[in-house]
Amino acid sequence: MSSSVSHKRIRRSPAARRAEIVAAASTVALTEGLECITLRRIADELGVRPGLISHYFPAVEDLVAEAYGDAAGSELDSLLPADRAGATPTQHLARFFARAAGEAYDDISRLWLNARHLSRYRPLLRDRVVAQEAAWRGRLEGVIREGVERGEFRTDDALATAVQILVVIDGLGAHANTATEGRPPELARMPALTAEHGLGLPPGSLTDAAPN
Numbered sequence: 263m264s265s266s267v268s269h270k271r272i273r274r275s276p277a278a279r280r281a282e283i284v285a286a287a288s289t290v291a292l293t294e295g296l297e298c299i300t301l302r303r304i305a306d307e308l309g310v311r312p313g314l315i316s317h318y319f320p321a322v323e324d325l326v327a328e329a330y331g332d333a334a335g336s337e338l339d340s341l342l343p344a345d346r347a348g349a350t351p352t353q354h355l356a357r358f359f360a361r362a363a364g365e366a367y368d369d370i371s372r373l374w375l376n377a378r379h380l381s382r383y384r385p386l387l388r389d390r391v392v393a394q395e396a397a398w399r400g401r402l403e404g405v406i407r408e409g410v411e412r413g414e415f416r417t418d419d420a421l422a423t424a425v426q427i428l429v430v431i432d433g434l435g436a437h438a439n440t441a442t443e444g445r446p447p448e449l450a451r452m453p454a455l456t457a458e459h460g461l462g463l464p465p466g467s468l469t470d471a472a473p474n
Contacts, residue, residue, distance in 0.1 A: 282308065284325070285332070290329070292333050292373055323386050342398075342405070352468070359469065375436065402424040403421050414463075427453055
């Protein structure tokens with residue numbers, strides 16, 4: 263009996279093969295949802311047998327949690343990288359808000375909605391959601407603290423201000439599944455406006471001519 267799966271595969275190290283599996287699962291998570299991740303689906307995406315996927319991830323719940331963590335962590339590094347490449351805290355935040363505004367951010371917003379809902383029933387995924395929430399808070403708090411130390415920002419509680427900003431971003435993201443058309447520009451600016459107010463910045467500091 264013939265198989266539709268090719269037996270000719272590029273031999274990769276275990277670490278490279280595992281990373282390839284996680285990357286494929288992350289793409290499915292972002293474009294279709296975490297529920298669509300199955301061992302067979304990812305095997306089909308990579309053109310391998312399901313047994314290869316189960317060798318690295320015996321339980322699909324492990325792969326779902328890993329895929330979410332990879333996608334959310336990559337998005338954090340893209341939107342708010344730890345290495346600011348010489349940008350001031352104000353410039354770094356302006357770039358973050360510019361990147362996180364609008365339809366381009368909808369896929370990751372949908373993923374967060376998806377993960378938070380499923381995490382109620384999936385402990386492994388819940389642990390990853392908690393870890394990613396802490397990572398986002400910590401990264402943003404770090405930028406704010408440095409801005410305060412450099413005299414760019416004014417706030418008595420960097421963590422509280424970071425949480426306030428993230429709550430606004432999450433609130434807007436909650437509508438990613440339904441409010442995708444006719445979105446007023448003012449809504450996309452709300453996180454930046456909240457940050458300007460919370461950090462004692464003049465209006466427009468984080469919204470006007472934000473760097474690419």
